[in-house]
Structures are given as C-alpha cells and as structure tokens.
Amino acid sequence: MRPLSNTAEVVQKSFEFELYKKLVVEGYLPDRVTYEDDVAGYKAAKAAIATQKGFAIELFGHGSERDREIKEVPRILVSGNGFHVGSVGGDFGGGSRFDVASDEYKKLKYTGTSSIYRIEITLISQNSFQDRLLESIRQSVLANLTFIPLLGNEGQLMPITYGFVRENNDYSRRLIQRTYIYEALDVAEQTPEELTLGISKLKQINVEFSNSLNNDIDDLQIGTTP
Secondary structure, three states, rough: OOOOOHHHHHHHHHHHHHHHHHHOOOOOOOOOOOOOHHHHHHHHHHHHHHHOOOOOOOEEOOOOOOEEEEOOOEOOOOOOOEEEOOOOOOOOOEEEEOOOOOOOOEEEOOEEEEEEEEEEEEEEEHHHHHHHHHHHHHHHOOOEEEEEEEOOEEEEEEEEEEEEEEEEHHHHEEEEEEEEEEEEEEEEEEEEEEEEEEEEOEEEEEEEEEEEOOEEEEEEEEEEOO
C-alpha cells in the first residue's frame, strides 16, 4: 500500500516558485525573502511597483494565506487538480540496482512508484496588454514539453506538459480568464527500498571449447566463479 506523502503540495509549489522567480526578476512582484518578517514593508513595495509600472502582478497558490487577501488584477492562480498513477515504477515484484560505492548489485524489495500530477495555471487580466504580459511570463518558465526543478530537490527535474486550455472570461467584470491544465509527468512517489542481502558478483568466467576434426563446435562448457 502506498503511504501518504506531501508530493502534491511540493509539485504545486514548484510551479508557483518558477512563476514567482520570474515575476521578481521582471520587477512585477517584491521579493518575499526580503520582506519575510515585514508585512507592511512588502505591501509598500508592492504599491511602489504598481505606481511605477501601472500594476503589480499577484501570485496565489491554493490554500496559502495570500488567498485571503483582496484579489487584485492582474493575477496568476496556481492550484492542484488531482493526480493519477504514472508509467514509471510500481513493480512490487522486486529487482536490483547497481551500487557504485560497494561495487555490487543490491536487491530491491520493490521499485519506485510515480504519479502524474495535474496543475491548473489561471491567468486573470483586464486588458490585452496585461493578458499578453501574463502569457509571456507563463510561457517563459512553464513552456510546453519542458522540465522544471522539484522544489526542495532541485537535482530532480520534472517533465511538464499541457494539452488543454480553458477560456472563462467574465465580461460583466471585464476580466480575461484563461486556465492551462498542466501535467507533471512521472513524479517519484517512493524511492526503491533496498534489502540488506546483496547479489553475489561473478568474478571469473571460464569458457572451454571442444572441437571435432571438422572444426565444428560440438560442446561448449561455461564455468563461473562467484
């Protein structure tokens, strides 16, 4: 039975973090780290951006404290939309893996399992300029068929893709709304569990040939030394 994990949260925050870094670099959002313990300073910095550029771009993640703030436009929403079983791993019959440190193969109790996570990225704007800007930011860091780092484990890259875009414009409030449904493919859920028992290595292979008069090989004997 697969144990519970926080992988869904990590995957979602990985998407959010890529967008956040881009917004900070482009000057549309203050650096949260700089104002980590200064809420008033963060809001003042955001107001300064809005004064200079005409608007700041809000970024909201599902379930975060910022979701309870006043929703401003333009903004980007990042939310999870479930997951299903991936195509990598899941063989509970066991297997083996070569361990470089011990120079031998290790037996596995099971191979790792993976999941495919769905993430929704919603862009909300009030005019075509804001809409194009949000699209440019999204495309620059979350392009189709690319890789992004898994937050907290930047050495692991997630392949991401999207194949569905939903338009949900709110004309009564003059809002342009577009949702991209992404998939993070084959994200590792469990790492393989090793057994203490190793697999004996073959140190020597002896091959002996017996030839008849016509030089055909009539007998082949192979001996191994573990």
